[in-house]
Amino acid sequence: MIRFLLPFVTYLVFISESTVMQVFTPQHMENETILIPRFVVVMVCFIAMYISPIRGVVYGIAFGLLYDVIFTDLIGVYMFSMGLTAYVTAFIARYFHGNIFVTLFSMLIGLSAFEFLVYGLYSLIGVPKVMLETFIYQRYLPTLILNGVFVVLVYYPLRKWLLDIAMELQEK
């Protein structure tokens, strides 16, 4: 059951980023800010925190690869960043447990790490010609807020579900 359901739900989240969210958070020419849904990263971090870090990293690598193939020209950037983000988040969360604020906090650290990793790697290759300042105000902060809200919304149901799955896995 878990073997198929968890990847399927993550895949649905992945699809919703590029379809539903693109319709409901429309972007217009005169609009300064860019809201980027990073729900897959949030999902991967949740899996790393509540099931196991290794599983989180594997999901991160798999969906990062999918992201790379579908949306970008370069393979590897998202794959690497998502895997590392999952690991870092799980590492932070190991020491503080339970509270929604703590989870939100470590998620935000994870997301920041992710955004800066992707920006850094792309700048290294020379894809975006965007100043660091512009990146922070136009992209990073709005994205952090959007995904923070998402974390708060899904925290209770998702945590309960993932803990159930973790229990089931342990019984096996």
Add this chain to the structure above:
Amino acid sequence: MPQFFSNKRLIILLVSMIVLVALIGFSMKERENISWPEQFLHDTVGWTQSVFYKPAHFVAGFFGNVVEMKEIYEQNRVLKLQLNEYDKLASRVKDLKKENETLSDTLEKEDSLTDYTIWQATIVGRSPERWYQSVKINKGKQAGIEPNMPVISSKGLIGKIDKVSAFHSSVELVSSHDPNSRISAVVNTDKGRVHGLIQGFDEKKKVLLMKMIPIDRELKEGQTVTTSGMGGIFPKGLEIGKIVEIIPDKVEPTQTAYIESAADLYDIDHVMVVKRKMEEVDVELDDSDQIEEEEMP
């Protein structure tokens, strides 16, 4: 407190970095089109995307319609006034077209750079990350679409075909960061045509950059920029946008024009893929030859 990375994990990290560099190196090569596993993934994701995109768009469109309803009355009045103008224009266009045809016939010129064929396509998804700006459409190799074909909306140019799989293809928008994308463009002024290259996008001002314009050419704000048809793939006369600002370059004897795109690059759902007819003539000849050969035995 345990170490952040144990030795074993450090080695894994280093190995994965090497893999990362290798993968980037592999995918940075100039590739004609993507490999078949990638095409397969593209199609699978494309199908699920189209399941989700349409209902979402329908719901969003419903609320949009309610807002629009208020403005319709006023709009209708203005449009009726414009319709008379349009009639006059239409008959004039018809005359000119006829004249053009007769003149072309006398010159025995079969196709011009302006002729093109189009495919209608619907957008099924959009890249959520905005470093690479691309949208995905529901027509692919099966429909005859090839990489690098220009894509337009009803208002103007929006981009070109990037990757093609069997049933879907992705469109790289003109606002994308790809340093290799260049479109040869032209501005029609009173004193003749001014050529330049559309290259790059200013993220902060949200304008396209038209570079390599000779410094002695005078341009004005508000002039329309179209494709020139010199690049080989793009037909002539597709509207790109309007000039909003002109700035001389610091080092080279050229100037750069900032261009506001005619098409709304964010709020699009139907697009047209364009193929220049000039080349298609040759392709058709080849096909008919093949058919004849097959029929012979």
